[in-house]
Amino acid sequence: MKPERAVPGTLRRALSEVRRQRGASLGITAFATLLLVAIFADFLASPLPIYGAVRGHTYVLANVTRPPELQSMAHGELEQELSRGFALRALVRWGPAETSDAVLRPPLSASGHVLGTDSDGRDVLAVLAHGARVVVSFALLCVALLVAFGALVGALGGFFGGVFDAIVARSVETMTAFPTIVLVLAFQAMMPKASTLTLLLAISLTRWAEVARLVRAEVIAVSGQDYVLAARALGASPLRILVRYVFPNARAQALVSATFALATVILVEASCDFLGLGIEESSPTWGHLMAQARHHPAAWWLLAFPALALLGTVVSQNVVGEALRDALDPRGHAAAERPVDEAPGQGTASPSP
Amino acid sequence: MFRYALRRALWAIPTLIGVSLVVFLMTTLLPDPLAPYPTGGTSASSIDPSTFDKLTEERRSRFLDLPRFVNTDPRDVRILTDEYVGHIVADDDDATVSSRRLAALGGAALPHLLPRFDNLPAAGRKRVALALVPVARRMRRFDEGAFETEGDATLFWSRFWDDHSIDFTEPAAKRAVDRLVEHGGEEREQDLYLLDTFALPYLMAAMQRTDRRDALAQLARVAAHATDRDGSIPDDAQASTVRARQADWGAWWFVHEGDFVPFTGAERVAASVSQTRYAKWMLGAILGQLTSGSGEDLSLGDRLKRRGLLTLSLTFLAMLLSYGLAVPLGVISAYRKNRPVDRALAFGLFVIYALPSFVLGEICVNVFGLGHAAFFAVLTLAAGSVATLSRFQRAAVLEVLGSDYVRAARAKGVYGVRLLVVHALRNALMPMVTLAGVQIPTLIGGAFVVEEVFSLRGMGWETLRAIERHDSAWIVVAVLVTALLATFTLLASDVVHGLLDPRVRETLRRRGA
Numbered sequence: 001m002k003p004e005r006a007v008p009g010t011l012r013r014a015l016s017e018v019r020r021q022r023g024a025s026l027g028i029t030a031f032a033t034l035l036l037v038a039i040f041a042d043f044l045a046s047p048l049p050i051y052g053a054v055r056g057h058t059y060v061l062a063n064v065t066r067p068p069e070l071q072s073m074a075h076g077e078l079e080q081e082l083s084r085g086f087a088l089r090a091l092v093r094w095g096p097a098e099t100s101d102a103v104l105r106p107p108l109s110a111s112g113h114v115l116g117t118d119s120d121g122r123d124v125l126a127v128l129a130h131g132a133r134v135v136v137s138f139a140l141l142c143v144a145l146l147v148a149f150g151a152l153v154g155a156l157g158g159f160f161g162g163v164f165d166a167i168v169a170r171s172v173e174t175m176t177a178f179p180t181i182v183l184v185l186a187f188q189a190m191m192p193k194a195s196t197l198t199l200l201l202a203i204s205l206t207r208w209a210e211v212a213r214l215v216r217a218e219v220i221a222v223s224g225q226d227y228v229l230a231a232r233a234l235g236a237s238p239l240r241i242l243v244r245y246v247f248p249n250a251r252a253q254a255l256v257s258a259t260f261a262l263a264t265v266i267l268v269e270a271s272c273d274f275l276g277l278g279i280e281e282s283s284p285t286w287g288h289l290m291a292q293a294r295h296h297p298a299a300w301w302l303l304a305f306p307a308l309a310l311l312g313t314v315v316s317q318n319v320v321g322e323a324l325r326d327a328l329d330p331r332g333h334a335a336a337e338r339p340v341d342e343a344p345g346q347g348t349a350s351p352s353p
Numbered sequence: 354m355f356r357y358a359l360r361r362a363l364w365a366i367p368t369l370i371g372v373s374l375v376v377f378l379m380t381t382l383l384p385d386p387l388a389p390y391p392t393g394g395t396s397a398s399s400i401d402p403s404t405f406d407k408l409t410e411e412r413r414s415r416f417l418d419l420p421r422f423v424n425t426d427p428r429d430v431r432i433l434t435d436e437y438v439g440h441i442v443a444d445d446d447d448a449t450v451s452s453r454r455l456a457a458l459g460g461a462a463l464p465h466l467l468p469r470f471d472n473l474p475a476a477g478r479k480r481v482a483l484a485l486v487p488v489a490r491r492m493r494r495f496d497e498g499a500f501e502t503e504g505d506a507t508l509f510w511s512r513f514w515d516d517h518s519i520d521f522t523e524p525a526a527k528r529a530v531d532r533l534v535e536h537g538g539e540e541r542e543q544d545l546y547l548l549d550t551f552a553l554p555y556l557m558a559a560m561q562r563t564d565r566r567d568a569l570a571q572l573a574r575v576a577a578h579a580t581d582r583d584g585s586i587p588d589d590a591q592a593s594t595v596r597a598r599q600a601d602w603g604a605w606w607f608v609h610e611g612d613f614v615p616f617t618g619a620e621r622v623a624a625s626v627s628q629t630r631y632a633k634w635m636l637g638a639i640l641g642q643l644t645s646g647s648g649e650d651l652s653l654g655d656r657l658k659r660r661g662l663l664t665l666s667l668t669f670l671a672m673l674l675s676y677g678l679a680v681p682l683g684v685i686s687a688y689r690k691n692r693p694v695d696r697a698l699a700f701g702l703f704v705i706y707a708l709p710s711f712v713l714g715e716i717c718v719n720v721f722g723l724g725h726a727a728f729f730a731v732l733t734l735a736a737g738s739v740a741t742l743s744r745f746q747r748a749a750v751l752e753v754l755g756s757d758y759v760r761a762a763r764a765k766g767v768y769g770v771r772l773l774v775v776h777a778l779r780n781a782l783m784p785m786v787t788l789a790g791v792q793i794p795t796l797i798g799g800a801f802v803v804e805e806v807f808s809l810r811g812m813g814w815e816t817l818r819a820i821e822r823h824d825s826a827w828i829v830v831a832v833l834v835t836a837l838l839a840t841f842t843l844l845a846s847d848v849v850h851g852l853l854d855p856r857v858r859e860t861l862r863r864r865g866a
Contacts (some may be wrong), residue, residue: 179797179836188820307712
């Protein structure tokens with residue numbers, strides 16, 4: 001007996017199922033936190049006040065609007081001005097690009113840098129918070145691009161078959177043959193002017209095949225289903241079948257791949273930053289912090305904190321992705337098998353000798 | 354069985370072509386060296402001639418002078434000679450450049466020019482004769498007295514062909530080169546100076562055939578003399594330098610062959626495909642001749658051998674280690690499904706999976722000071738794979754445990770470790786074979802990072818240095834080699850899987866693949 005294949009509405013059911021799982025809901029929470037950090041990075045770390053008066057002028061949300069006259073002020077001067085009256089400050093009073101003489105301070109040192117400073121005297125917490133913004137926006141953009149392309153190519157290939165599908169299948173195999181990091185590095189090296197944009201394109205170009213492969217397999221499976229045959233028998237046009245029956249299934253698969261792709265993209269981007277061929281040095285990222293740790297082995301905080309941030313991000317995305325995949329996989333609903341170590345005739349499970 | 358393997362191998366061909374296309378298109382990202390200079394035709398008004406020649410040469414070594422995929426107008430020495438002579442006779446804007454280029458074509462152009470030399474209009478003939486003076490000088494036939502007037506030069510070249518046309522034939526040139534290789538000696542070198550560039554095809558063939566250093570040095574000297582290239586092999590050169598020079602000449606000839614050899618018969622037809630940027634590049638990659646002008650002391654092949662060995666062994670050892678760890682771990686997880694052991698393993702492996710290899714590597718190197726222990730490099734590289742593979746192994750074991758034959762074994766009274774290892778694991782190992790093919794690209798990519806962290810001088814390390822010094826030849830080769838390696842391991846793992854599992858062959862046959 002075959003369980004019913006996904007029909008429109010399955011995605012919603014799967015999502016609610018995922019939300020009920022403890023691990024997955026933790027993952028969703030972690031990812032939501034990361035998103036919040038990314039969005040509100042300016043409230044977490046900024047030298048400029050959220051509310052405060054400087055030289056008789058009251059500023060509101062200066063940390064977001066970043067008035068040039070405040071940005072050009074020296075850090076000490078600004079602090080002095082703000083200490084005169086009431087001021088609502090960001091959690092960390094340093095910006096991600098703000099260098100100082102206090103280089104390589106360990107965490108919780110007297111200087112007030114909670115997570116220490118890097119080799120240019122930047123506050124690590126500030127870099128982490130603003131790095132989250134760079135990393136998340138980069139990964140989301142990249143994944144949107146590669147999933148859109150991969151899903152479209154995969155769905156069309158799987159649906160139309162024939163020569164087009166053969167080309168899709170071969171291209172997918174071709175792209176999977178390249179080690180991602182090698183191809184991305186080579187692209188970055190070959191670009192006349194390597195930048196964040198080229199990195200984005202290079203990673204998308206290398207990783208779309210994975211999405212296309214999964215979506216294509218899903219579409220082929222769906223196209224063989226009885227309800228598609230029934231729709232065809234009722235005279236539905238290929239376009240209608242594609243939009244009404246195939247895309248909803250491909251959408252679920254695309255969502256699963258997107259979740260996994262997000263983790264992969266973040267890892268690849270961090271590796272590229274680490275090797276010095278990633279996002280420009282001027283943007284704060286976790287990878288840049290970790291790259292500094294290479295030259296300053298004693299400064300463990302340069303490696304540990306970004307690594308933890310990366311770990312949390314990747315783990316949460318993978319947990320969500322796995323839960324989503326299991327919820328969408330009809331085989332996952334099958335009754336649990338009997339334990340292996342259950343000897344015949346025994347009523348309850350007990351450890352075997 | 355053999356037919357299955359063959360069929361699978363044939364399916365890899367489009368993939369290989371795809372791989373080459375991707376890398377080829379990547380090379381077209383590199384900027385055209387002549388792009389900043391607006392040039393019209395062959396005249397280079399905005400830059401001085403020597404820079405122009407250098408950039409043109411750089412362009413040619415990347416085949417940028419050829420069309421991408423189809424060449425409707427392939428040019429060989431005959432067509433080039435006609436074109437240059439046409440410009441010189443007409444005395445148009447391109448005449449100066451054409452004179453220089455005709456002189457560079459040298460002896461190879463003579464058989465296409467001198468037989469109809471007397472038919473040229475008198476004024477044009479004089480200009481052509483003067484343009485060929487550098488050739489006469491190279492041939493050591495330059496006698497100051499003989500060139501006092503323009504008429505003398507014309508007369509010289511008319512006579513020259515009467516006297517020497519017999520030398521400018523394939524058998525004669527071949528014999529001259531063979532004699533030089535076999536016996537050496539000053540006079541035989543002089544004989545070849547007379548042939549100038551006409552002898553190049555035979556010199557190059559001889560150079561690839563022999564590995565005697567004295568012969569190589571002599572051949573290189575003659576070739577360098579005819580082409581004005583600096584490609585001589587010093588007497589005290591090391592073996593690797595000799596090989597590098599040999600490869601350099603091979604690469605140069607690969608780019609410039611059309612300047613000195615006429616395409617005849619079928620070659621003319623084939624040239625429309627073979628004389629294209631893609632075909633030349635691809636063939637060059639296959640023959641290992643993409644090094645021209647990289648200025649390295651070691652040939653690309655030597656560097657690849659030296660660096661590739663380390664990366665390969667790193668990858669291979671990591672592969673062994675990860676399978677050695679992942680299979681037992683996966684089986685234990687499946688055996689203790691959803692018990693504390695399984696949960697702990699899942700969590701631990703998940704953390705390892707989520708940490709990028711460079712973080713693990715940095716922890717080994719910086720925190721524990723294990724930077725010089727190659728074993729930890731292998732371990733770091735294997736860590737990610739262990740996590741992935743053991744999850745797959747767990748799922749595979751669980752799936753097999755749900756199958757009918759396991760139920761039959763249970764009914765027979767088998768349980769516990771015996772059921773697991775003897776009955777279930779045999780089949781549960783099957784999907785792991787296919788995974789091996791997929792793991793290779795991941796591991797190679799990981800090796801590139803791990804080498805950098807542990808300062809191991811493999812391909813990854815070399816590639817990062819190549820990126821620093823803009824050595825695109827190496828980058829291209831590194832990408833190509835890793836992709837080819839991955840394609841072949843994928844192929845191998847599929848074939849092995851097919852050999853082990855009859856169902857795979859059956860499916861493939863039904864699909865008509």
